[in-house]
Every structure is written in C-alpha cells, then in structure tokens.
Amino acid sequence: MEKMQQVVGRARAAFNSGRCRSLEFRMQQLKALERMVHEKEKEILAAIKADLHKSGYNAYSHEIMSVLGELALAMEKLPSWAAPQPVKKNLLTMRDEAFICLEPLGVVLIIGAWNYPFTLVMQPLVGAIAAGNAVVVKPSEISENTAQLVADILPQYLDPELYHVVTGGVPETTALLAQRFDHILYTGNSTVGKIVMAAAAKHLTPVTLELGGKSPCYIDKDCDLAVACRRITWGKYMNCGQTCIAPDYILCDPSIQSKVVENIKATLQEFYGEDVKSSPDYERIINRRHFERIVGLLEGQKIAHGGETDEASCFIAPTILTDVSPESKVMEEEIFGPVLPIVTVKSVDEAIEFINHREKPLALYVFSNNKKLIKRVISETSSGGFTGNDVIMHFFLSTLPFGGVGNSGMGAYHGKHSFETFSHRRACLIKDLKMESTNSIRYPPGSQKKV
Amino acid sequence: NPYAGLVSQLRAAWLSGKTRPMEYRVAQLEALGRFLDEKKEDILQATALDLGKPSFEACFGEILLIKNELHEALNNLSSWMKDEHVDKNLVTKLDSAFIRKDPYGVVLIIAPWNYPINLLLVPLVGAIAAGNCVVLKPSEISKNSEKLLAETLSSYLDNDCFAVVTAGVQETTRLLENKFDYIFFTGSSSVGRIVMTAAAKHLTPVTLELGGKNPCYVSDVCDVQNVARRVVWGRFLNAGQSCFAPDYVLCSLEMQEKLMPALREAITEFFGSNPQESPDFGRIIGDKQFRRVRALLGSGRVAIGGQTDEKERYIAPTVLADVLPSDPAMQEEIFGPILPIVVVGSMEEAIDFINARPRPLALYAFSCDSKVVNQVLERTSSGGFCGNDTMMHVLLTSLPFGGIGNSGLGMYHGKFTFDTFSQQRGVLHRNMGLEALNGPRYPPYSQQRLGLLTAALEIKRRATCTLL
Numbered sequence: 001m002e003k004m005q006q007v008v009g010r011a012r013a014a015f016n017s018g019r020c021r022s023l024e025f026r027m028q029q030l031k032a033l034e035r036m037v038h039e040k041e042k043e044i045l046a047a048i049k050a051d052l053h054k055s056g057y058n059a060y061s062h063e064i065m066s067v068l069g070e071l072a073l074a075m076e077k078l079p080s081w082a083a084p085q086p087v088k089k090n091l092l093t094m095r096d097e098a099f100i101c102l103e104p105l106g107v108v109l110i111i112g113a114w115n116y117p118f119t120l121v122m123q124p125l126v127g128a129i130a131a132g133n134a135v136v137v138k139p140s141e142i143s144e145n146t147a148q149l150v151a152d153i154l155p156q157y158l159d160p161e162l163y164h165v166v167t168g169g170v171p172e173t174t175a176l177l178a179q180r181f182d183h184i185l186y187t188g189n190s191t192v193g194k195i196v197m198a199a200a201a202k203h204l205t206p207v208t209l210e211l212g213g214k215s216p217c218y219i220d221k222d223c224d225l226a227v228a229c230r231r232i233t234w235g236k237y238m239n240c241g242q243t244c245i246a247p248d249y250i251l252c253d254p255s256i257q258s259k260v261v262e263n264i265k266a267t268l269q270e271f272y273g274e275d276v277k278s279s280p281d282y283e284r285i286i287n288r289r290h291f292e293r294i295v296g297l298l299e300g301q302k303i304a305h306g307g308e309t310d311e312a313s314c315f316i317a318p319t320i321l322t323d324v325s326p327e328s329k330v331m332e333e334e335i336f337g338p339v340l341p342i343v344t345v346k347s348v349d350e351a352i353e354f355i356n357h358r359e360k361p362l363a364l365y366v367f368s369n370n371k372k373l374i375k376r377v378i379s380e381t382s383s384g385g386f387t388g389n390d391v392i393m394h395f396f397l398s399t400l401p402f403g404g405v406g407n408s409g410m411g412a413y414h415g416k417h418s419f420e421t422f423s424h425r426r427a428c429l430i431k432d433l434k435m436e437s438t439n440s441i442r443y444p445p446g447s448q449k450k451v
Numbered sequence: 452n453p454y455a456g457l458v459s460q461l462r463a464a465w466l467s468g469k470t471r472p473m474e475y476r477v478a479q480l481e482a483l484g485r486f487l488d489e490k491k492e493d494i495l496q497a498t499a500l501d502l503g504k505p506s507f508e509a510c511f512g513e514i515l516l517i518k519n520e521l522h523e524a525l526n527n528l529s530s531w532m533k534d535e536h537v538d539k540n541l542v543t544k545l546d547s548a549f550i551r552k553d554p555y556g557v558v559l560i561i562a563p564w565n566y567p568i569n570l571l572l573v574p575l576v577g578a579i580a581a582g583n584c585v586v587l588k589p590s591e592i593s594k595n596s597e598k599l600l601a602e603t604l605s606s607y608l609d610n611d612c613f614a615v616v617t618a619g620v621q622e623t624t625r626l627l628e629n630k631f632d633y634i635f636f637t638g639s640s641s642v643g644r645i646v647m648t649a650a651a652k653h654l655t656p657v658t659l660e661l662g663g664k665n666p667c668y669v670s671d672v673c674d675v676q677n678v679a680r681r682v683v684w685g686r687f688l689n690a691g692q693s694c695f696a697p698d699y700v701l702c703s704l705e706m707q708e709k710l711m712p713a714l715r716e717a718i719t720e721f722f723g724s725n726p727q728e729s730p731d732f733g734r735i736i737g738d739k740q741f742r743r744v745r746a747l748l749g750s751g752r753v754a755i756g757g758q759t760d761e762k763e764r765y766i767a768p769t770v771l772a773d774v775l776p777s778d779p780a781m782q783e784e785i786f787g788p789i790l791p792i793v794v795v796g797s798m799e800e801a802i803d804f805i806n807a808r809p810r811p812l813a814l815y816a817f818s819c820d821s822k823v824v825n826q827v828l829e830r831t832s833s834g835g836f837c838g839n840d841t842m843m844h845v846l847l848t849s850l851p852f853g854g855i856g857n858s859g860l861g862m863y864h865g866k867f868t869f870d871t872f873s874q875q876r877g878v879l880h881r882n883m884g885l886e887a888l889n890g891p892r893y894p895p896y897s898q899q900r901l902g903l904l905t906a907a908l909e910i911k912r913r914a915t916c917t918l919l
Contacts, residue, residue: 410656
C-alpha cells in the first residue's frame with residue numbers, strides 16, 4: 001500500500017511541477033515513445049510471442065502498428081486538439097471572450113488486459129500523455145513477459161517521475177485502486193469493471209471501462225456467404241479467439257447453417273493449412289485456467305469442426321458448434337476462445353429480439369447485401385460499436401470512438417477521443433471590468449420590465 | 452423493491468421504441484414548454500414558499516432559462532440527431548463510417564432543492580431530446596416544488612415513458628438499487644459518492660454535478676465599484692444557495708478596505724437599507740440549513756449585515772472580514788448569504804491557496820490587468836472559469852457546465868446535455884465486394900503482406916512540424 005502511495009505521490013508531485021503542460025514537452029515524450037517502439041521492436045515481439053504464441057508478423061500488425069498510428073496522429077494533431085475552442089456567444093456575452101480550454105486531468109491510471117498486452121496499455125498511454133497528464137500504467141500480470149518488458153523499457157525513454165509502470169496481480173491492483181486518481185481507464189471484464197468503478201466512486205474519479213460480452217454476428221440469407229465467412233473466420237480466430245470484439249457467436253437461418261460451416265472450414269484450411277497446430281500464425285490460449293474454461297464450454301455440444309485440444313501447449317483447434325441451444329453454457333459467458341457457436345433463427349426479427357434480450361455487446365456484426373436490413377438492425381439494437389459486412393474493422397478507424405455501453409462498458413477512446421477522455425473541458429468566459437451599464441438589467445431591484 | 456415495477460414498466464416502453472422518433476421527442480418537448488407557460492404562477496408560488504425566491508429570480512432562473520434550453524433543443528434537434536460522418540483512412544475509404552447518437556434507455560435524474568425546477572427540467576430537456584425514457588426525482592426538501600412537479604407534470608408528458616417519483620433519503624436509496632442506463636445527479640459530493648457507488652453495481656454511467664468552495668480573487672488593479680456589484684449579485688442571488696456562487700473572496704488587505712464600502716453600497720442599492728423587507732432577497736430553504744449557515748457567522752468579524760431571523764429563516768446579506776483559513780466559514784461550502792474575505796499577500800499566494808484545496812466548480816478572478824486574469828486561469832484548475840464577473844459563464848449554453856475532481860464529473864447545458872444522454876456508437880458499414888483488398892490481412896502471413904498492410908493502415912507523419 002505504501003509503495004502505491006509513493007508512486008502516485010511522485011506522479012502527482014511531477015504533475016504539479018507543471019512541466020507536462022507545455023505542448024513541446026508532451027511532443028518530446030511522444031517522440032521518445034515512438035523511438036521506443038521502433039528500437040525495442042524485437043523485444044516487444046518476443047515478449048508477445050512468449051505470452052500468446054503469437055507470430056512476429058501477427059504481433060506487429062495487431063499490436064505495434066496501431067500504436068504507431070496513434071502516436072503519429074497525436075503528434076500531428078496535438079496543437080489543434082489542445083488549442084482553446086471559441087464558442088458561439090449570445091447577446092449578453094457578445095463583447096466577451098468565450099472559449100473551452102482543454103486541460104489535463106492530473107494523474108491517470110491505465111489498467112491493461114492480457115489479450116493484446118502491448119497495445120491495450122500503449123494506445124491509452126498515448127492519449128494520456130498527449131492530454132498532458134501524469135500516468136501510472138498497470139499492465140496485466142497474466143501476460144507477464146509483456147508486463148515485465150513494459151516495466152523495463154518505459155522508464156528508459158519517458159520521464160520517470162511523470163510516467164510509472166506498476167506490476168503485480170490482484171493485491172497490488174487493489175492497493176493501487178485505493179489511491180486517488182483523476183481518471184481511470186480499465187480494460188478487462190465486467191466483474192472487475194464494477195470493482196474498479198466502486199473504488200473510483202470513493203474519490204469521485206471518472207472512469208472509462210472497456211469491457212466485453214458476447215458480440216453477435218448475424219448472417220443474412222441474402223449475402224455473399226464465401227466472403228462473409230472468410231471475414232468472420234479472420235476475426236473470430238485471430239489471437240485464438242481472445243479478442244474483445246471477436247464475433248462471439250453466429251445467428252443465421254437454419255437453411256444456410258451447413259454452408260456457413262463449409263465455408264469457414266475451407267477458409268481455415270486456407271489460413272492455417274492442414275495441420276493448424278504447426279501453423280506459425282495460430283496462437284495459443286493464454287493459460288491453463290482459460291484453457292480448461294473454454295474446453296468446458298464444448299460439453300454436450302455438436303462439434304461440426306475442430307474440437308481437438310492439447311493441454312500441455314494450451315492448444316485448442318479452431319472449432320465450430322452447430323444447432324447450439326441459447327440456454328447452453330457456451331451461450332452464457334463471453335467465449336474468448338476459438339469456439340464458434342451457431343444459433344439458428346428464422347428471421348432478422350428473431351435475431352433482433354435475441355440480441356435485445358441479452359446484455360448490450362461491445363460489438364455487433366451483420367452480413368447482408370440488403371442495406372436496409374443492416375440499417376434496421378443498427379437502429380433497433382444497441383452496442384458499443386458496429387461493423388456491417390465485416391468484423392473488427394471499426395476498431396482500426398481512429399476517428400470512430402471505441403468503447404462499450406451497458407455491460408460492455410462506458411466511455412470511449414482512440415485518436416481524438418483518447419485526448420478528450422483524458423482532458424477536462426473547462427468553460428471560460430472573460431469579461432470586461434468596464435461596461436457595467438449593460439449589467440444593470442440583471443441586478444435587483446427586479447421588475448417585470450427587466451425580465 | 453418498491454420501484455422495480457415502475458422501472459420495468461418504463462423499460463418495456465423503452466424497448467417498444469416509442470421515444471426514438473424525432474416527432475415523439477418534439478411533441479414531449481413542446482408539452483414541457485406548455486407546462487412552463489401554463490404553470491408559471493404555480494412555479495413562482497412554489498419556489499416562493501420553498502425558498503422565499505423573488506419572482507424576478509424565479510421567472511428568470513426557473514422558467515426563462517429552461518425555455519431557452521427547450522428552444523435550443525427544438526431548433527437543433529434534427530442536426531443533433533444526425534449521424535456524424537467521420538474522416539476515413541485508406542483501408543476504409545470506400546466505406547460508410549459515422550458516429551450514431553443512440554439513446555441510453557431508461558435514465559434517472561435526481562435534482563436538488565436550490566433551483567428545484569431548473570435543475571430537474573434542464574437535464575430532462577436533453578434526456579428527452581436524446582430519446583430516453585426518464586425517471587425524475589425532485590428534491591423532497593423543496594416540498595412545494597416537489598408537490599407541483601409530482602402532481603402536474605404527468606398531465607403533460609407521456610406517462611408510459613416519463614415518471615416523477617417522490618422519495619426521501621431511504622426511498623432514494625432503494626430507487627438507486629434498480630438498474631438505470633444513465634444517472635444524472637446534482638447535489639453534494641458526499642451523496643455523489645453514494646450515487647456513483649450504487650451506479651457501479653450496474654455499470655451505469657453517471658454525470659455528477661456537485662459543489663465546493665468557489666474562490667473569487669480580486670486583484671489590486673480593478674474597478675472596485677463594478678467588482679462589488681458583480682460579486683454581490685452572484686453571492687446573494689437565491690440567498691447564496693447556488694452551487695456556482697462566489698464562495699469566498701481572496702484579496703490584499705488594502706483591497707479589503709476598498710471593497711468594504713463598495714460592497715455595502717451595492718447591497719443597499721440592490722436590497723434597500725433593510726434587506727429583510729426587500730422582495731428581491733430570498734430565504735434559507737429549511738431550519739436545519741438555517742442553523743448550519745448561521746453558525747458560520749462566528750468567523751472573522753462581521754463587517755456588513757450579520758442579522759438573522761429564525762422564524763423567517765432570514766440571514767442578512769453578510770460580509771465577513773479578516774477570515775482565517777481555519778475559521779468555520781472556510782471549512783465547508785457556505786451555500787448561504789455570507790461572503791468571507793480572506794486576506795492574501797499577493798496573486799501568487801492566492802493561486803497557491805486555491806491549488807492547495809479541492810478543485811472547485813467555478814473560479815472567479817477580477818482584474819483590469821488581463822495578464823492577471825490569464826495567470827489565474829492558466830495556473831489553476833476548476834470546472835469553469837469567469838474573468839471579471841460571477842456566474843455568467845453558466846448562462847452561455849455553448850459552454851459546458853460541469854465540475855472536476857470533488858466538484859463533479861461530466862457536463863451539460865445546450866448540446867452538451869444531448870451528448871450526455873446519448874451513447875456515441877461507432878459504425879462502419881463496409882462493402883461485401885472488393886474482397887481482394889482484404890488479402891493482406893489474412894494468414895498465412897508474409898513479409899510482403901505486412902508491407903502492404905503497413906502502407907494501408909499506418910498514418911504517415913508530415914515531414915515538418917512547426918512546434919519543434
């Protein structure tokens with residue numbers, strides 16, 4: 001506890017020194033971070049590989065590229081993002097200066113997750129630094145290699161008093177959450193999300209919670225099934241299904257169920273070859289606990305494809321389940337693994353009702369040639385984000401806010417949204433001390449005329 | 452739970468989609484406008500009974516300001532509701548990418564007693580405009596206003612989708628056990644914590660409009676008469692019971708001397724020689740609050756005012772001089788017609804004083820020297836800031852109104868209210884064709900594919916940077 005108090009105390013003192021208010025300083029730090037990503041690329045890829053059995057190419061495109069993109073965007077836009085925004089004035093304030101100042105919040109806490117262990121701490125960090133805050137980063141202890149690496153390299157490049165990395169598990173995180181922060185961005189599951197928000201409530205700390213849930217994927221009868229299944233296969237099985245916005249389950253008409261299975265099977269062959277286990281592009285489950293959890297979901301299910309497992313290496317083959325019952329275990333919790341259940345529905349109405357009866361998901365996907373149908377699903381459902389005719393891709397457009405709603409989270413980030421998440425919008429009105437006569441209308445004694 | 456039935460009833464209405472079409476929202480907003488017109492006299496009477504609120508203040512603060520917000524919403528609703536198209540990158544160039552403003556669902560608005568109509572209905576305007584169903588919880592302390600709202604609002608708004616709940620502390624605790632899709636709370640920081648803790652159980656996002664001690668720095672270089680009038684206006688409006696009122700003054704000893712007669716003059720000009728007889732000066736809301744505020748009079752020395760009348764819950768417009776940071780008046784938000792003056796040696800000292808304390812909802816600085824005003828602005832942090840006046844930044848709806856740290860989280864007024872009650876949903880609508888373009892992202896991976904992907908997704912930095 002004391003250690004956490006010290007860390008936060010140092011960050012606060014460094015913030016109060018005022019040096020991260022200057023845009024020049026923030027740019028310097030962002031540039032240093034960019035240098036770090038380039039210079040330490042090998043080490044970063046190695047750490048991710050050790051944690052998730054992820055190939056270098058995979059890790060680069062999933063984790064490093066998005067961070068470099070955020071860095072480049074922040075450095076380009078910082079002057080315009082940070083500039084005071086003049087606002088429209090009314091008759092009473094016509095002669096005054098009225099603007100919104102974007103100011104840092106103070107000391108912010110970023111808690112990362114293990115599935116994309118590098119980008120999920122780095123992307124928020126870019127926004128927090130750009131907005132002028134001091135930051136404490138708590139990477140997930142489950143992806144221990146990446147956590148240790150981040151703890152080692154960040155202080156080599158960034159101002160060590162302003163930006164801290166804290167490693168550890170539940171006890172350390174609990175101690176950290178007892179401290180006062182000015183914003184907390186947490187990525188993880190809903191259960192812990194509630195704990196984070198309750199801890200934040202004690203200090204009236206605003207939070208951004210990037211949680212999860214079961215992201216539905218509806219496949220309409222009227223669509224190019226081969227293309228749809230290719231895209232779904234890519235999004236579902238990347239990172240061995242351990243992606244918060246992976247299509248969790250499929251909803252489709254029973255008449256196309258077997259075609260869907262066929263197409264996904266063919267795509268899997270194309271992506272990973274005959275022997276998936278020996279493909280360098282296929283990852284592993286993060287640890288034994290999650291391995292056993294996911295295997296448990298297969299119980300009593302009709303396995304149309306896959307199902308092979310190897311406990312020693314935490315390998316689970318890309319698996320498809322058909323005719324899944326909505327009440328089964330695999331339909332109760334977020335799968336977060338390479339198991340794709342297909343639940344049949346007779347119509348898009350049934351699909352919409354099915355989706356609306358469950359918790360609001362982080363992402364929602366619909367495949368259809370019918371634009372109107374897609375628009376209808378969008379307007380009659382609720383979700384953090386949505387991609388039509390593809391999966392995952394809304395994550396990669398930084399002009400779209402990335403976040404959840406309801407059980408899948410609150411708040412959003414990416415690009416400018418990160419900057420705004422970590423800033424306070426301070427309303428400023430500067431009047432003239434003269435010109436008092438115009439004020440008399442508002443002073444007592446009051447009269448109907450004055451109103 | 453006594454409110455479970457009501458909440459599920461509203462949730463059913465929400466799921467039916469009733470509140471989503473623009474025509475519906477417009478109709479409800481117009482009905483709200485009719486409520487304000489037809490019940491004007493009742494509103495003036497209720498707030499007069501609750502707070503001794505002068506009819507001028509009630510007309511302005513509890514009717515006009517709400518109508519302003521209504522008109523702004525009605526005039527702009529279609530553009531606020533529109534999908535906001537966003538810039539695309541190379542990979543998404545041919546797609547449709549936009550931000551949708553989705554309603555949250557069933558939202559809860561809890562209002563305090565000091566502006567009992569305004570602080571309930573202004574958030575309501577935004578909640579309706581954003582397409583939500585709403586549970587309204589007016590303050591039980593402003594009894595007459597609560598009664599008016601509970602008994603008459605239902606004849607104007609659609610009862611399937613909007614409900615007024617009357618509840619004391621115990622019942623409100625039970626109300627908060629239900630799941631809402633958004634909670635908007637205005638009140639004290641201590642209750643704000645309770646609300647956020649309850650919200651955490653359901654992962655419900657919140658906006659908390661809280662309070663604190665709003666500092667008012669007066670530099671030596673200023674037009675004393677004007678400062679005095681603006682400060683007196685802000686401090687004694689609603690008998691000091693405003694969350695964004697100037698709570699205390701920081702100035703030099705010389706300025707305290709100069710200000711005193713100017714303050715006295717302004718008070719007399721506004722409220723006459725006996726403010727107790729002025730129709731333009733309010734009363735404290737209740738006996739408990741009256742006794743709390745009265746106890747603060749023992750701070751520093753009473754330079755102006757200080758008279759009280761318990762029967763009427765009247766406390767005279769009072770200025771306390773030579774107040775020490777350790778005095779009772781400096782330990783809590785005053786929320787009454789008492790203005791303590793704390794003497795500081797310099798602007799530096801004033802800034803340090805302010806920064807050593809929790810960040811306030813509002814911060815005021817007076818100076819004829821614009822550099823001084825800017826220094827205070829730049830070196831402090833607060834919800835909002837007004838230079839050379841008090842309160843006025845709150846009246847401009849193009850400025851967000853909200854706190855920071857202990858004074859709150861989130862913001863509203865104007866479009867910000869609509870945004871507060873809307874979920875920003877990112878939508879990417881792609882083409883089913885052009886599958887070849889997706890090639891680089893699929894396994895099996897290769898160096899060549901990575902190169903293509905990098906080129907498509909990565910944002911290149913411009914060669915020059917004017918800053919460095």
